[in-house]
Amino acid sequence: MTRLYTFTTAVSLATALTVAATVTTITAGGGQAAPVPAVSCANLASLTLSKTTITSAEVVEAGTFIPPGASGDRALAAAARTYGGLPAFCRVAATLAPSSDSDIKVEVWLPLADWNGKYQAVGNGAFTGSIRHNSMAAALSRGYASSSTDTGHEGNTASFGLGHPEKVIDFGWRSVHEMTVTAKAAIHAYYDQEPRYSYWNGCSAGGRQAMKEAQRFPEDFDGIIAGAPGNDWTGRAGASLRVAKPLETDEAARLLADKRQLVHTAAIQACDAQDGVTDGVVSDPEACSFDPAVLQCSGAETDSCLTSVQVNTVRMLYSSPENPRSGRPITGLFPGSELGWTDLGWTQSARSTGLEQFRYLTFADPEWTVAQFNFETDIVQAEEVDNDTLNALDPNLAPFFDQGGKLISYHGWSDPQISPANATQYYRRVVETVGDAEQVHDSYRLFMAPGMGHCGGGEGPSRFDMLTALEAWVEEGTAPDFIVASREQDGVVDRTRPLCPYPQQAVYTGSGSTDEAENFVCRAR
Numbered sequence: 001m002t003r004l005y006t007f008t009t010a011v012s013l014a015t016a017l018t019v020a021a022t023v024t025t026i027t028a029g030g031g032q033a034a035p036v037p038a039v040s041c042a043n044l045a046s047l048t049l050s051k052t053t054i055t056s057a058e059v060v061e062a063g064t065f066i067p068p069g070a071s072g073d074r075a076l077a078a079a080a081r082t083y084g085g086l087p088a089f090c091r092v093a094a095t096l097a098p099s100s101d102s103d104i105k106v107e108v109w110l111p112l113a114d115w116n117g118k119y120q121a122v123g124n125g126a127f128t129g130s131i132r133h134n135s136m137a138a139a140l141s142r143g144y145a146s147s148s149t150d151t152g153h154e155g156n157t158a159s160f161g162l163g164h165p166e167k168v169i170d171f172g173w174r175s176v177h178e179m180t181v182t183a184k185a186a187i188h189a190y191y192d193q194e195p196r197y198s199y200w201n202g203c204s205a206g207g208r209q210a211m212k213e214a215q216r217f218p219e220d221f222d223g224i225i226a227g228a229p230g231n232d233w234t235g236r237a238g239a240s241l242r243v244a245k246p247l248e249t250d251e252a253a254r255l256l257a258d259k260r261q262l263v264h265t266a267a268i269q270a271c272d273a274q275d276g277v278t279d280g281v282v283s284d285p286e287a288c289s290f291d292p293a294v295l296q297c298s299g300a301e302t303d304s305c306l307t308s309v310q311v312n313t314v315r316m317l318y319s320s321p322e323n324p325r326s327g328r329p330i331t332g333l334f335p336g337s338e339l340g341w342t343d344l345g346w347t348q349s350a351r352s353t354g355l356e357q358f359r360y361l362t363f364a365d366p367e368w369t370v371a372q373f374n375f376e377t378d379i380v381q382a383e384e385v386d387n388d389t390l391n392a393l394d395p396n397l398a399p400f401f402d403q404g405g406k407l408i409s410y411h412g413w414s415d416p417q418i419s420p421a422n423a424t425q426y427y428r429r430v431v432e433t434v435g436d437a438e439q440v441h442d443s444y445r446l447f448m449a450p451g452m453g454h455c456g457g458g459e460g461p462s463r464f465d466m467l468t469a470l471e472a473w474v475e476e477g478t479a480p481d482f483i484v485a486s487r488e489q490d491g492v493v494d495r496t497r498p499l500c501p502y503p504q505q506a507v508y509t510g511s512g513s514t515d516e517a518e519n520f521v522c523r524a525r
């Protein structure tokens, strides 16, 4: 098994990487024989659980899974690529109704053979009401029993919440918890044993769900991966609309693609070298004091300058105004994220989920438009109406830490969809609340990825394996002192770099290639 994460000092990084390259990973069941099913898959159809209806339980033979609705040559070819390599599994479908208005769809996938003895729940995205079969497939292919839920509604809009407060609760946190209870029961019924370890793995909305679980149900999971957590759900909604509102009416204030590239180039130029390595990536954007005013036109507007209203748009995108009631900053985007912006500011998804949040959930007014948005009052109302249902802002993770839970979070510094400063803000709030930075570090590590976009992509290294790191932490007590990220161009890895636990950063040792992780150490700034 891997020993990549057993090193406690940064100077051991080079050794660790060398060792990691020469060993093989993954031993199912800790070297013991894999547990085998105790009953037939079809038997699970008669499983009796409170407020739960098992709708089907059937074996899916190896490589034959086709997701519901996939038809036509192209879709079937895509399904074959995603699911063709899967082993045989028992597919259990259930409908959960913890309230009279609930209609939560869940699937649990249980490997017929070579089960690794563990459970991995996978998260959703945006307002998505659909089961994430592709994420379940990734878990299954690593030997896990897995589960996913449609979060209690169908479709990627918040209209489900209009007049349905119980469905809002289901989406906010209940569906995920109830799914976990059901999945563990199905695992127990099938193999006649509990999962040895239970994990959560999600990004974006799935990161929000991750935080909700850690905060609200600290005993559900031994280890949690929270990627780009949208845990300030209402704050993000407000931040995107604050920028979109003036841009919807004032075309002259918009930054079209060429101007976004112009700002991006200037921002990188201003701050790239500050981190010690001129590599086209800003590693510490919080320390980047790039002022877009340097691009302001001295005369008539041209392709290579910004008008004063465009400068103001850039400033709005970079800014983090406070919620006037709580004083907590509603965080913005960073220099480096510009290529992910749109004509109306934040990403299309950030803007549409923001609009839907206020329209259907805050104001319950399907006619509500962005033009009506007032940041000062509406950001407060959104948070109060939500009342900690979708928002996952509770900084008290002590109960999760106390029962031994481990939390790995990650976020791209160039994320244009969910503010990366929200991840660092939450981390600092947890440290303040728990009151002991070392204790938090022993249970919760946040890995900020320079140049990475939303849940991946971007100009910096953005491919990594958080699950292996979390397994080592939970199962062997080996905390991740760094996680190696790589970047691929045209199918070839052209750069590796350690991601460091915040507030540490990867610092170049001064010798060797800056495209190789072994020439960096993690160090507090």
Ligand SMILES: [Ca+2]
Pocket (backbone or CB within 6 Å): 271, 272, 273, 274, 275, 276, 277, 278, 279, 280, 281, 282, 283
């Ligand atoms: Ca740099």
